[in-house]
Amino acid sequence: MIPEEIIRSLAIKTESKIILVVMDGLGGIAGQGQSELEAARTPNLDRLARSSALGLADPVAPGITPGSGPGHLAIFGYDPFKYQIGRGVLEALGLGLEMTERDVAARGNFATLSREGLVVDRRAGRIPTEECRRLCARIAEKIPEVNGVKLIIAPGMEHRFALLLRGDGLSDALSDSDPQKEGRKPLPVRPLQPEAEFAAQVANMFIMRAGELLRKEQPANWLLLRGFARYPKIPSMSELFKLTPAVIAIYPMYRGLARLVGMEPLDAGSSLEDEIEALARNYERYDFFFLHYKQTDSRGEDGDFQGKVKAIEELDRFIPRLLELEPDVLAITGDHSTPAPLRGHSWHPTPLLIYSKHCGSSGAERFTERECARGILGRIPATSQMPLMLANALKLKKFGA
Amino acid sequence: MIPEEIIRSLAIKTESKIILVVMDGLGGIAGQGQSELEAARTPNLDRLARSSALGLADPVAPGITPGSGPGHLAIFGYDPFKYQIGRGVLEALGLGLEMTERDVAARGNFATLSREGLVVDRRAGRIPTEECRRLCARIAEKIPEVNGVKLIIAPGMEHRFALLLRGDGLSDALSDSDPQKEGRKPLPVRPLQPEAEFAAQVANMFIMRAGELLRKEQPANWLLLRGFARYPKIPSMSELFKLTPAVIAIYPMYRGLARLVGMEPLDAGSSLEDEIEALARNYERYDFFFLHYKQTDSRGEDGDFQGKVKAIEELDRFIPRLLELEPDVLAITGDHSTPAPLRGHSWHPTPLLIYSKHCGSSGAERFTERECARGILGRIPATSQMPLMLANALKLKKFGA
Numbered sequence: 001m002i003p004e005e006i007i008r009s010l011a012i013k014t015e016s017k018i019i020l021v022v023m024d025g026l027g028g029i030a031g032q033g034q035s036e037l038e039a040a041r042t043p044n045l046d047r048l049a050r051s052s053a054l055g056l057a058d059p060v061a062p063g064i065t066p067g068s069g070p071g072h073l074a075i076f077g078y079d080p081f082k083y084q085i086g087r088g089v090l091e092a093l094g095l096g097l098e099m100t101e102r103d104v105a106a107r108g109n110f111a112t113l114s115r116e117g118l119v120v121d122r123r124a125g126r127i128p129t130e131e132c133r134r135l136c137a138r139i140a141e142k143i144p145e146v147n148g149v150k151l152i153i154a155p156g157m158e159h160r161f162a163l164l165l166r167g168d169g170l171s172d173a174l175s176d177s178d179p180q181k182e183g184r185k186p187l188p189v190r191p192l193q194p195e196a197e198f199a200a201q202v203a204n205m206f207i208m209r210a211g212e213l214l215r216k217e218q219p220a221n222w223l224l225l226r227g228f229a230r231y232p233k234i235p236s237m238s239e240l241f242k243l244t245p246a247v248i249a250i251y252p253m254y255r256g257l258a259r260l261v262g263m264e265p266l267d268a269g270s271s272l273e274d275e276i277e278a279l280a281r282n283y284e285r286y287d288f289f290f291l292h293y294k295q296t297d298s299r300g301e302d303g304d305f306q307g308k309v310k311a312i313e314e315l316d317r318f319i320p321r322l323l324e325l326e327p328d329v330l331a332i333t334g335d336h337s338t339p340a341p342l343r344g345h346s347w348h349p350t351p352l353l354i355y356s357k358h359c360g361s362s363g364a365e366r367f368t369e370r371e372c373a374r375g376i377l378g379r380i381p382a383t384s385q386m387p388l389m390l391a392n393a394l395k396l397k398k399f400g401a
Numbered sequence: 402m403i404p405e406e407i408i409r410s411l412a413i414k415t416e417s418k419i420i421l422v423v424m425d426g427l428g429g430i431a432g433q434g435q436s437e438l439e440a441a442r443t444p445n446l447d448r449l450a451r452s453s454a455l456g457l458a459d460p461v462a463p464g465i466t467p468g469s470g471p472g473h474l475a476i477f478g479y480d481p482f483k484y485q486i487g488r489g490v491l492e493a494l495g496l497g498l499e500m501t502e503r504d505v506a507a508r509g510n511f512a513t514l515s516r517e518g519l520v521v522d523r524r525a526g527r528i529p530t531e532e533c534r535r536l537c538a539r540i541a542e543k544i545p546e547v548n549g550v551k552l553i554i555a556p557g558m559e560h561r562f563a564l565l566l567r568g569d570g571l572s573d574a575l576s577d578s579d580p581q582k583e584g585r586k587p588l589p590v591r592p593l594q595p596e597a598e599f600a601a602q603v604a605n606m607f608i609m610r611a612g613e614l615l616r617k618e619q620p621a622n623w624l625l626l627r628g629f630a631r632y633p634k635i636p637s638m639s640e641l642f643k644l645t646p647a648v649i650a651i652y653p654m655y656r657g658l659a660r661l662v663g664m665e666p667l668d669a670g671s672s673l674e675d676e677i678e679a680l681a682r683n684y685e686r687y688d689f690f691f692l693h694y695k696q697t698d699s700r701g702e703d704g705d706f707q708g709k710v711k712a713i714e715e716l717d718r719f720i721p722r723l724l725e726l727e728p729d730v731l732a733i734t735g736d737h738s739t740p741a742p743l744r745g746h747s748w749h750p751t752p753l754l755i756y757s758k759h760c761g762s763s764g765a766e767r768f769t770e771r772e773c774a775r776g777i778l779g780r781i782p783a784t785s786q787m788p789l790m791l792a793n794a795l796k797l798k799k800f801g802a
Contacts, residue, residue, distance in 0.1 A: 002462045003482055010465070051433050055780075358742075360430035360749055362774065376430065376771065378750075378780025380463050387464025391748040398746055399461055400468035400481070401491045 001079050001383055004240060006399065011242045016328035016393040018243075019279070019289045020385075022075060023315060024068075024254075025297030025338025027350040028308065029369040036296075036305060036340060037351065037368045040312040044319035045332070045353075049367040053359040055377025056349035056369070057385060059336050065347045071335030072257045076290075077241065077386025078234060085260070086172065086229020092162040093256025095154040099164065099231045104172045104199060107227045108153075108161040110135060110220035111186075113211075119182055123159045124220035135220055136161050143209050149202045163225065165203065171196035176226035177207055186224060203228070236262030237288065241390060246282060248275045249292035258290055272314060276321050283325055300338030308340050329392045330355045331385065332367070349379060356392035402480050402784055405641060407800065412643040417729035417794040419644075419689045420680070421786075423476060424716060425469075425655075426698030427735025428751040429709065430770040432742050437697075437706060438752065438769045441713040445720035446733070446754075450768040454760040456778025457750035457770070458786060460737045466748045472736030473658045477691075478642065478787025479635060486661070487573065487630020493563040494657025496555040500565065500632040505573045505600060508628045509554075509562040511536060511621035512587075514612075520583055524560045525621035536621055537562050544610050550603045564626065566604065572597035577627035578608055587625060604629070637663025638689065642791060647683060649676045650693035659691055673715060677722050684726055701739030709741050730793045731756045732786065733768070750780060757793035 028035035059066040059074050060081075069090055070080035088105035099105060110132065112121040127135075136155040143151055149167035156162065173192040179185065189203040203225060214221045237243045239262075247258030248268045255265045264286070266278045272293060279289055293315055299307035322330060334350035351372040364371040373379070377388070390396045429436035460467040460475050461482075470491055471481035489506035500506060511533065513522040528536075537556040544552055550568035557563065574593040580586065590604040604626060615622045638644045640663075648659030649669045656666045665687070667679045673694060680690055694716055700708035723731060735751035752773040765772040774780070778789070791797045 002465065006482065358431045358740075358747070360436075360740075360770070361433055363771065374775055376457075376774045377463075378457060378774060380780065384463035387462065388748070389464075391464040391466065396464065396466060396748070398466045398468050400471040400485065401488050 002387060004235065007077070007387065008240050010397045010399055011240065011390060012395055012397055013242045014393065014395050015287070016395060017283070017287050018329040018331070018389050018393050019291065019322060019325070019327040020075070020389065021291045021293065021322070021330070021332045022072070023293045023296045023312070023332065023334050025300045025336060025345065026334025027337030027346070027348045027369060028300065028339040030337070030339030030346055030348055031341050035369050036300070036308040036312055038370070039305070040309045040316070042312060042316040042367060044316045045367040046365065048319060048323070048330075048355055049353060049364045049371065051361045052353045052355040053377050054362045054364050054367070054372045054375025055352045056372045056375075056379045057333060057352045057382040058349045058379065059382045061381070062349070063347050065345050066336045067345065068253060068335060069257060072254065073261070074382035075333065075335060075385055076237065076261050077383060078261065079383060083232055083234050085232055087227030088162070088229040089231060090253065091156070091227070092154070092164055094253035095156050095162045096252035097152060097154050097162055097164055100166065101231050101233070102166055102168060102170065103231055104165045104170045105229055105231070106163045106203075106225040108163050109178065109224045110159045110161070111222045111224050112219040113186070113222040117185055119179055119184055119186060119222070119224070121219060122178065122182060122224065126158045127220050129155070129157050131220065132156065132159060132161060135214065135217065139210055139213060142213055143206060146202050146205045146209070151206060159220070165199065167202075170199040170202070172199070172228045172230040174200055174203060174228040177203070178224035178226040186222065189225065232260065234261055238262050241386065242395070243288040244286050245288035245290065246286040247290045247292070248278050249290070250275065251292070251294055254292040263290060272318060276318050280321070280325060296334070297338045300340050301344060303340050303343040305340035328356060329389050331389050333385065350382070352377060352385065354388055354392060359392055402782070403788060405636065408478070408788065409641050411797045411800055412641065412791060413796055413798055414643045415794065415796050417688065417796060418684070419730040419732070419790050419794050420692065420723060420726070420728040421476070421690065421790065422692045422694065422716075422723070422731070422733045423473070424694045424697045424713070424733065424735050426701045426737060426739025426746065428738025428747070428749045428770060429701065429740040431738070431740035431747055431749055436770050437701070437709040437713060437741060439771070440706070441710045441717070443713060443717040443768060445717045446768040447766065449720060449724075449731075449756055450754060450765045450772065452762045453754045453756040454778050455763045455765050455768070455773045455776025456753045457773045457776070457780045458734060458753045458783040459750050459780065460783045462782070463750070464748050466746050467737045468746065469654060469736060470658060472783075473655065474662070475783035476734065476736060476786055477638065477662050478784060479662065480784060484633055484635050486633055488628030489563070489630040490632060491654065492557070492628070493555070493565055495654035496557050496563045497653035498553060498555050498563055498565055499660075501567065502632050502634070503567055503569060503571065504632050505566045505571045505575075506630055506632070507564045507604075507626040509564050510579065510625045511560045511562070512623045512625050513620040514587070514623040518586055520580055520585055520587060520623070520625070522620060523579065523583060523625060527559045528621050530556070530558050532621065533557065533560060533562060536615070536618065540611055540614060543614055544607060547603050547606045547610070552607060560621065566600065568603075571600040571603070573600070573629045573631040575601055575604060575629040578604070579625035579627040587623065590626065633661065635662055639663050642787065643796070644689040645687050646689035646691065647687040648691045648693070649679050650691070651676065652693070652695055655693040664691060673719060677719050681722070681726060697735070698739045701741050702745060704741050704744040706741035729757060730790050732790050734786065751783070753778060753786065755789055755793055759795075760793055
């Protein structure tokens with residue numbers, strides 16, 4: 001990992017432009033057969049691969065299966081061990097809440113409490129999402145603040161929600177109220193450090209008042225909080241790399257992750273076509289674009305091999321549109337692998353393609369995991385991608401004389 | 402990076418011999434076509450490659466374009482982030498000054514000052530090198546010391562020179578006297594830390610006295626100093642690796658870099674043939690030889706693709722002479738890439754070849770970047786080369802039981 005003060009001293013502002021396409025969960029080589037990339041018909045990616053530098057990237061480290069947070073932070077050039085993003089923050093970002101540095105976020109569940117005060121269902125029978133929305137709206141209306149701390153609540157799927165405490169003097173050194181097992185009492189939120197005393201009071205007061213409000217509801221007559229976390233302090237991409245970066249992502253969590261490092265969110269619409277149009281429309285205003293494509297991961301999570309193949313083919317059709325913009329650097333990779341046979345994120349390295357005038361091509365025939373394993377970039381940590389993209393865009397000075 | 406105390410504890414003194422050939426700026430794969438190595442006819446390197454371990458090495462880190470300092474230190478087994486060599490030191494080494502641990506070095510320019518005391522030309526019209534030599538000789542004669550601190554000055558090309566302050570109680574925490582822009586006054590050298598007070602006094606006194614001496618000169622009637630730096634404290638190769646190392650380099654900067662880590666400079670003559678002869682002549686006296694070959698970098702910097710090809714072919718002819726010495730390890734690499742199309746150092750990894758009885762060959766057909774990308778060594782940091790050379794020479798004990 002290049003020390004931050006070094007990369008900061010080497011980065012220069014230039015006119016050159018970088019497009020980074022993250023095909024979420026792209027990698028797939030996890031069994032004996034073909035990967036989704038190998039099975040897909042990708043004439044445009046393959047043509048591009050012939051004149052690009054290819055390699056395999058480890059999002060975190062060999063053997064480590066990354067979540068979306070570390071997977072993306074690494075590609076953005078940040079040490080995923082140093083900058084860990086709390087669960088509460090990811091949930092809040094995923095539900096589209098905008099966080100500030102004064103906020104503490106938590107994940108929440110609606111739950112069912114027995115008359116004796118024991119948790120009999122931690123998920124309140126997985127209430128419909130509509131019901132969750134109604135309950136959150138009620139809480140938002142009736143409990144806008146506690147002890148001067150503003151409360152912001154956002155409904156998720158079924159019984160899930162995210163909560164923000166916004167105020168001064170808060171700390172995230174707080175224990176969960178969720179007992180994790182049924183048949184137990186909800187736990188009081190305890191301060192894990194003395195300075196978290198006030199935040200614990202606020203959280204417990206909120207739970208009490210929400211409990212009163214929900215008393216007559218059925219089955220969601222209580223709520224549980226866990227994963228308290230502050231908004232992490234991360235130097236921005238503009239500070240570290242002198243970039244003016246933008247994010248184009250349909251899903252809020254990825255916009256949120258990008259905003260953590262200072263990217264400006266653009267209106268991404270609701271389809272890949274919309275995303276590409278947003279890129280073209282804003283092309284003059286930024287010098288770094290992170291375009292997020294979700295379908296590859298979603299189909300992989302479903303275990304839908306053919307669906308993931310189709311998602312790859314869908315993106316392939318838009319490659320000429322990206323090249324028409326004539327970016328100085330076009331990088332295509334995944335934030336982690338999601339092989340359909342594994343139905344989830346995996347530890348396999350992700351294929352990486354970097355195209356520029358100066359990339360030094362590997363002369364590969366296709367853009368696949370196996371071709372990438374033989375590529376000129378070799379196997380590198382994903383955190384090397386940002387320095388490589390900057391170098392290929394001639395945005396880094398020489399180190400040392 | 403292997404911790405220094407570990408490598409120190411593993412290294413053993415043996416009779417085996419290592420030859421490290423650094424073809425400066427060797428790497429060249431930066432565009433769509435062939436690299437210089439690919440275009441060159443290199444029957445001897447290719448034959449050697451067939452029975453060698455090949456790989457690609459990152460001098461500093463992927464994406465980072467290294468200067469000669471970090472590029473060489475990494476190959477010598479030193480962390481280039483930890484041991485950073487100041488500009489003044491490199492300039493002094495490059496001009497052939499021998500530095501001691503009591504020295505502070507600076508880069509100097511002769512400049513032109515107006516009657517009002519403003520810098521009207523930071524380079525004094527790029528005076529001829531001859532004129533620079535005359536002025537330096539005058540200064541050396543008239544100002545041999547200031548406040549008990551010895552002054553050593555060496556002329557460079559045109560308006561450039563290097564200055565050493567040699568004495569006790571000096572510090573390099575000093576600001577530049579060079580205002581960097583014309584139309585401004587020269588700046589006083591300021592101490593950046595309290596302990597640099599004395600060194601600042603010496604530098605300012607020197608500038609004042611040199612100014613008096615130059616007063617009637619035209620156009621070089623002043624001098625500017627910048628990049629103050631101490632000789633870095635680096636454990637020697639003999640301490641760390643138990644080697645008795647020698648350097649064979651025609652250019653003073655590379656001899657200087659090698660002397661930083663304790664290599665003994667041999668008389669390298671003025672051609673590659675001279676260098677090889679120096680190696681053969683001294684072969685019994687040392688167990689590690691660093692042979693530096695400059696032409697590959699020079700032609701790359703010129704953007705002279707064919708010239709770099711020829712420089713590679715020239716070295717190729719001497720491979721049999723090296724093998725005749727029957728070294729236990731022969732390693733061939735670059736300190737960085739200098740692709741002719743880029744006309745300068747670049748971030749691309751450098752090809753690496755390690756030949757020994759125990760290297761484990763890749764079975765490559767040629768010694769090129771693309772073959773190295775598929776080599777058995779993979780893509781490694783350049784700092785791994787020294788442990789690999791030592792291991793191949795059976796100079797490292799087992800780590801742990």
